[in-house]
Amino acid sequence: MRGLERGLAVVGEEATRERRRCLAALESARLETDREVYRLHEVLCFLRAYPDDAEGLELVERMLESFHRRPDLRRFRRELADSGIAGTDIHFPFFHPQASWLARRHGPALHVDWKAFEEAERLRGWLETAMLESEVPALYDAGGSVETWVERMKRDDQTDGQFVVRQLEDLTRDARMRRGIHDTLEIPYCIDGREGGPSRTRGHYPDSPTVYRTEPLDRSRPALDAAVRRKPLAVRHVSPAEGRALIDLANEAMVTRSRDLDSFSYGNEEDVRMVELGDGLQLACIGLVPEQRIVLEGLYAFLILQNGVPSGYTMCSALFRSSDVAYNVFETFRGAEAARVYGKILGAVCALFGSDALCVTPYQLGHRNEEGLASGAWWFYQKLGFRARDPEVLALMEAELAAMRRDPSHRTGRRILKQLSAKYVFWYRGRPREDVIGVIPLERISLGVAEYVGKRFGSSRRRARRVMSEEAAARVGARGWRDWSPGERGAWERWSPLLLQLTGLERWSAKQRHELVRVVRAKGGRSESDYLERFERHQPLKTALLRYGAAMR
Numbered sequence: 001m002r003g004l005e006r007g008l009a010v011v012g013e014e015a016t017r018e019r020r021r022c023l024a025a026l027e028s029a030r031l032e033t034d035r036e037v038y039r040l041h042e043v044l045c046f047l048r049a050y051p052d053d054a055e056g057l058e059l060v061e062r063m064l065e066s067f068h069r070r071p072d073l074r075r076f077r078r079e080l081a082d083s084g085i086a087g088t089d090i091h092f093p094f095f096h097p098q099a100s101w102l103a104r105r106h107g108p109a110l111h112v113d114w115k116a117f118e119e120a121e122r123l124r125g126w127l128e129t130a131m132l133e134s135e136v137p138a139l140y141d142a143g144g145s146v147e148t149w150v151e152r153m154k155r156d157d158q159t160d161g162q163f164v165v166r167q168l169e170d171l172t173r174d175a176r177m178r179r180g181i182h183d184t185l186e187i188p189y190c191i192d193g194r195e196g197g198p199s200r201t202r203g204h205y206p207d208s209p210t211v212y213r214t215e216p217l218d219r220s221r222p223a224l225d226a227a228v229r230r231k232p233l234a235v236r237h238v239s240p241a242e243g244r245a246l247i248d249l250a251n252e253a254m255v256t257r258s259r260d261l262d263s264f265s266y267g268n269e270e271d272v273r274m275v276e277l278g279d280g281l282q283l284a285c286i287g288l289v290p291e292q293r294i295v296l297e298g299l300y301a302f303l304i305l306q307n308g309v310p311s312g313y314t315m316c317s318a319l320f321r322s323s324d325v326a327y328n329v330f331e332t333f334r335g336a337e338a339a340r341v342y343g344k345i346l347g348a349v350c351a352l353f354g355s356d357a358l359c360v361t362p363y364q365l366g367h368r369n370e371e372g373l374a375s376g377a378w379w380f381y382q383k384l385g386f387r388a389r390d391p392e393v394l395a396l397m398e399a400e401l402a403a404m405r406r407d408p409s410h411r412t413g414r415r416i417l418k419q420l421s422a423k424y425v426f427w428y429r430g431r432p433r434e435d436v437i438g439v440i441p442l443e444r445i446s447l448g449v450a451e452y453v454g455k456r457f458g459s460s461r462r463r464a465r466r467v468m469s470e471e472a473a474a475r476v477g478a479r480g481w482r483d484w485s486p487g488e489r490g491a492w493e494r495w496s497p498l499l500l501q502l503t504g505l506e507r508w509s510a511k512q513r514h515e516l517v518r519v520v521r522a523k524g525g526r527s528e529s530d531y532l533e534r535f536e537r538h539q540p541l542k543t544a545l546l547r548y549g550a551a552m553r
Contacts, residue, residue: 001026001039008046009217016052020059023047027063034076041067041085042332045200049280049309049333050213057210067201068193077193084256086201090191091116092258096165096182097265099189101251103165109197110161114147116188121146123164123185127153130167161189175291191255198252200332205249207242208308211280217336222343224385228358228429230347232283234276243272246284250303253310257330263301263315266292271527275352277344280307283314285352290487290524295494296442296545297324298353298528304341306333314345318532320542322357322436323349326364339384353532356429359438360386365421378420379412386425389439393423435546444552445545449497465493472496476505476513484521491524502544512540 004022007015023044031037044064051057067073068087073080080088091113094102102110114120124146128136131153139149147160154163168182191197238246247267254261264286271287284303293299297317304312312329325346329338349355360381366372388394396419403410412420424438434440457464469492473481476499481492499505499520505513515538522531535541 001031001036001043004043005039008043008050011052011213011216016056019047019052020056023056023059023063027059031072034079037070037072037076038080038083038085041083041201045309045332046336048204049306049311050217050336051210051307053212057212064201068199082258084198084200084258086193086199088193088199090193090197090256090258091188092255093186093188094255095260095262095265096168096179097262098251098255098260099161099165099182099187100169101265102189102191102255103162105248105251106191106195106197107162108159109192109195110159110165111190111192112147112150112160112164113188113190114145114160119185119187123187124149126168126171126181126185130170198255200253200256203249203253203256203310205246205284205305205308205310208282208305209280210307218340219335219337221339221383224343224346224427225429227343228347228350230344231351232275232348233278235285235352236274236276238272238274240269242274243267243269243286246272246274246303247286249310250284250286250301250313253303253313253330261301261313261315262292263288263299264303264313267301268526271529273352275302275348277348281305281341281344282308283345283348285348287528291490293491293523293528295498295523296445297437298532300352300528302345302348304329304345311336312341314349316349316353317437318349318353318355319437319535320435320440321353321355321536322359322433322438323353323355324359324361324437325349326361339380342384350429352529354536357433357436358386358427359436360425361438362422362424365425366417367421369421372421373414373417376412376417378417378425381425384427386427388420388423388425390423393420396420435542440546441549441552445498445549448501448548448552452501453497464497468496468500469493472499475499476516477510478517478520485524487524488521489524491520495520495523498545498548502541502548504540504544508540512538516541 004019007019026040031040044060047056047060048064051060067085073085073087077088082090084090124139127146127149128139131139150160150163154160164187169178171181172178193199247264247269250264250267254264266288267286268289273285275283275285277283282305284305286301286303288299297319299317302314302316303310304314310330311333312327315326317324327342327345346358349358363369364372365378365381382397388397396416400412400416426432426436426438453461453464469481472478472492472495478492481489484492515534519531519534519538519541522534525531
């Protein structure tokens, strides 16, 4: 096994034959430890993403397809729980959007882990509010645990996990309230691997092209100036059916790694693009459903596919021709081609959203992020050319670089990494700008809205939404906004308190106010990319927002 792992980076006919010989022997072998079973699984996933040739790929796919039937996998099933391997269980307190997706997509495998459920009695109170009045006395007077009552209340063809998710959803139609109720309970779920739930083993997009590896893995760092100018080979809008399949694959990639990502859970099958980057590398670019979009930035999530195998994901928020890009490589593929892939992703981001400035959030760098600190993420971005604007961070960086020149074995300590990662880092294709994400005080804009609404309406937020929507429509001439689509109406309601505070709108031309209305409608339309294009063309709106943000600073 160790020799097979060490030789993964080697290419050539002899290396290919040796890999095939090792895999053929391991196909029928019975491994002695759970760690060996796990390592074999990871090798197979890697070779599916980076196959040598058709014969080797056929062997790898056959071994993955039957992996859940291996005697050693069944022997160590308990030890391999939460690994995401087919046939093993996954335990995680999924948030509502992910739990709801699981109930729909993998309902027969979804259960509540009652032994780990510390807030089960709080669930009893919420069950009462959903029950018929004639049922309520039995919930308390007849005794019994919450688990017992869920078993009595659910249909025979439901699992307890399906029932709990659906019962809590029935309490209200308000999506935010549904999530609030569900997530405060911190329900520990279990996905039973024997019921055919999601797995990393089967995670693959069948329509992706197959590219065989003929060159060693490229571990070099790209020159970002060149990388961001390199446009994707192709960008294709997919059908809603293909969009749904890609969103499901993205959710499976997260669930099987015990993660939640709202941008995949709330993925919009009407706003999915496949981005071709060459060498078997693709990005499934997934937008949000209109009701889940944030007010100002456009937000997209990318599932990274290597020969159809999910190898990581990227989050991108874009505004003012700038993009905040978060990048995560799944463990199986770390150390492969992370920097090269990242360079190609940045090129795609700049092409898709017209960005000429990029930034990375402190969390991604390691701020309050143990995984980021442990991996030295800050130095990954520094070596690519990202730089902080904060003078203290820059001085600290120079001191560390000087220490490395004096002693090449020097490594930055945890305390210093915490200080370095506390501020945004930036990269500019041209001259540095002030009007970019990470510098524009977007959180102050939000605070200004909260203070404005609070002073006018106090706790009557529902009335505030109704009144401000009408006032904003009258101010800019958005006639007939109530006849728009639900997504467009929702965008107008979210933008209204901001539109009432932006100064100078009365001096805009009728055309500029008309275009402003179209910007907001696009925010709730089919694709947020349309919104970003219209926003960038509306200079008076951009100027007014920057002025408002500066006033809030």
